[in-house]
Amino acid sequence: MNKFVLFCKSYHKDLKRILNLIKSIEKHNKDNIPLFICVPQQDYKLFETYINTKKVSLITDESVVEQVFSDNFKYFSLGYMNQQLVKLNFWKLRLCENYMCIDSDAYFIKDFYLSDFMHDEKNPYSVLYHYEEHFFNKEHIHLIENYKDQLTKIKKEIGFNSRQYLSCCGFAILSSKVLESFETKFLIPNKLSYIDILTKVPLEFSWYNQWLLKDKTIDIFTHPQFFKIFHYKDQYDEARKKTLTEADISRMYFGICMNSNWYPFPSPLKYKNPSKVNLLIYNLKKAVKIKFFKIFRGLINKIR
Numbered sequence: 574m575n576k577f578v579l580f581c582k583s584y585h586k587d588l589k590r591i592l593n594l595i596k597s598i599e600k601h602n603k604d605n606i607p608l609f610i611c612v613p614q615q616d617y618k619l620f621e622t623y624i625n626t627k628k629v630s631l632i633t634d635e636s637v638v639e640q641v642f643s644d645n646f647k648y649f650s651l652g653y654m655n656q657q658l659v660k661l662n663f664w665k666l667r668l669c670e671n672y673m674c675i676d677s678d679a680y681f682i683k684d685f686y687l688s689d690f691m692h693d694e695k696n697p698y699s700v701l702y703h704y705e706e707h708f709f710n711k712e713h714i715h716l717i718e719n720y721k722d723q724l725t726k727i728k729k730e731i732g733f734n735s736r737q738y739l740s741c742c743g744f745a746i747l748s749s750k751v752l753e754s755f756e757t758k759f760l761i762p763n764k765l766s767y768i769d770i771l772t773k774v775p776l777e778f779s780w781y782n783q784w785l786l787k788d789k790t791i792d793i794f795t796h797p798q799f800f801k802i803f804h805y806k807d808q809y810d811e812a813r814k815k816t817l818t819e820a821d822i823s824r825m826y827f828g829i830c831m832n833s834n835w836y837p838f839p840s841p842l843k844y845k846n847p848s849k850v851n852l853l854i855y856n857l858k859k860a861v862k863i864k865f866f867k868i869f870r871g872l873i874n875k876i877r
Contacts, residue, residue, distance in 0.1 A: 574667060574668065574669060574670060575607050575668060575669040575670070576669070576670055576671065576687070576691070576694075577669060577670065577671045577672065577673075577687055577691055577697065578606060578607040578608065578609055578668065578669040578671075578672045579598065579606055579607070579608045579609070579672070579673055579675055580609045580611070580660070580663055580672040580673065580674050580675065581594065581608070581609070581610050581611070581674075581675045581676070581677060582611045582612075582634075582656045582659050582660055582674070582677075583611070583612050583620075583677040584612055584616055584652065585612075585616045585619055585620075587678065587833065588619065588620065588623065589842065590678045590833065590842060591610065591620075591624075591677045592623060592624075593680050593842050593843065594675065594677060594679060594680050594681075595610075595624065595629060596680075597680035597681040597682070597828070598681060599628070600681070601681040601682075601683060601684045601685055602681075603684050603686050604685075604686045604687040606685075606687060606690075607630060607669075608628075608629050608630065609629075609630045609631075609668070609672075610624065610629055610630070610631050611631075611632050611633065611634055611637060611659055611663070612631070612632075612634065613633065613635075614633045614634065614635050617631065617633055630668075632666075634655065634659050637659050637662050637663055637665070637666065638659055638662045638767075640768060641655045641658060641768075642654040642655050642658070642768065642771075646772065646775060647775075649775055654771060654775060657767075657771055657775065657777035658767050658768065658771065658777075660674050660747070660777055661747075661752065661767050661780075661781070662767065663747075664747065664749040664752045664753065667749075670748070670749050670750070671690075671691070671697040671746060671747065671748050671749065672746070672747055672749075673690060673744065673745070673746045673747075673799075674743070674744060674745055674746075674747065674778075675744060676743060676744070676830055677833070678831050678832060678833040678840065679744070679800050679828050679829065679830040679831075680828055680829060680842075680843065681827055681828040682819050682822065682823045682826070682827070682828050682829055683823040683828075685827050689799075689827065690746060690799075692792075692794040695791070695792075696791050696792045696793075696794060697748055697791075698746055698794050698795070698796035699746065699782070699785060699793050699794060699795055699796065700744060700745050700746055700795075700796055700797075700798060700799065701739045701740065701741060701782060701786075701793075701795045702739065702740075702741060702795075702797050702798060703738060703739065704717065704720055704721075704738055704740070704742075706798075706802075707720075707742045707804060710807065710808070712805075713804075713805075720738075721738055723774050723776055723779065724738050724740060724776075724783065726773065727774050727776070727779055727780055727783045728783055728787075730770070730773065730774075731759055731783060732787070733783055733784075733786065733787035735786065735787075737786075739782065739786065740776070740782045740783070741778050741782065741798065742802070743778070743798075743800075743802065743830070744798060744799055744800050744802075744830070745778040745781060745782070746796075747781060748785075748790070748791050750790050750791055751781065751784065751785050751788070751790045751791060752781065754784070754788055754790040755780070755781070755784045755788070758788065759784065798826070799826060799827045799828065800827065800828045800829060800830045801822050801825065801826040801828070801829050801830070802829075802830040802832060803831055803832055803840065804832050805832070806835050806838075806840070809831075809844070812844075813845070813846075813847045814847075816847045817847070818846045818847065819844055819846060829843070829844050831843065831844065
């Protein structure tokens with residue numbers, strides 16, 4: 574059994590993005606950590622055509638989970654709900670002890686090793702942080718209370734008394750031990766399935782993380798997000814206006830996620846470094862601000 578693997582749930586519309594991810598893994602995966610890509614049975618032949626299955630393990634959703642959602646759920650599509658089921662059930666194949674769930678629209682930007690994801694021989698890092706970055710946007714800040722309410726609902730369901738709102742919005746590292754504990758100590762005794770709990774709160778990683786924090790199945794060594802996620806286009810534009818390059822981002826993160834759900838236009842496959850024009854405009858604005866501040870401070874000093 575593998576100690577640790579990378580796991581990506583994908584489908585045909587993300588083929589170009591998954592090929593971009595695979596290319597980055599081939600370049601930066603220094604410890605040859607296994608990669609598993611999971612797709613619907615109907616997409617298997619398409620992916621098999623473009624992916625080297627000698628290097629990448631290609632499996633189907635149907636091999637991971639039998640019972641799935643059959644209808645769209647509230648604000649979420651059928652595909653979105655079922656991909657959560659696949660991520661939470663992958664451990665049952667007994668292919669690995671721990672796995673990082675990576676989205677198709679992500680890619681690595683620097684070398685990585687097994688030790689980057691495992692704190693020690695037994696314990697993986699746990700991706701846990703507060704919610705601020707995900708909602709730091711005028712159009713989404715009103716959703717904070719809803720998110721906190723959802724976490725509160727999960728904590729109440731599992732009997733976890735905590736005032737913190739720690740979780741993650743993606744790229745979680747999941748431990749098979751934690752998921753097995755969740756099933757044997759919570760789901761089975763309460764006659765619940767993953768479909769049942771996701772129907773109540775459709776946040777797969779938050780169910781995992783709240784159980785981890787409550788049960789402490791494994792030792793918890795927290796780690797911030799491994800990937801810089803550009804949730805919205807204005808976050809991407811702001812980074813480029815500040816002249817941040819991929820090299821700059823790599824000093825803080827192992828990869829970048831260009832969220833494919835941008836509206837109305839999809840995000841590019843990769844982060845585009847600022848152009849010379851961007852750099853010129855940024856430096857001119859900075860120089861003007863400094864000059865204005867010096868003049869303003871001089872006038873204030875004269876008045877005093």
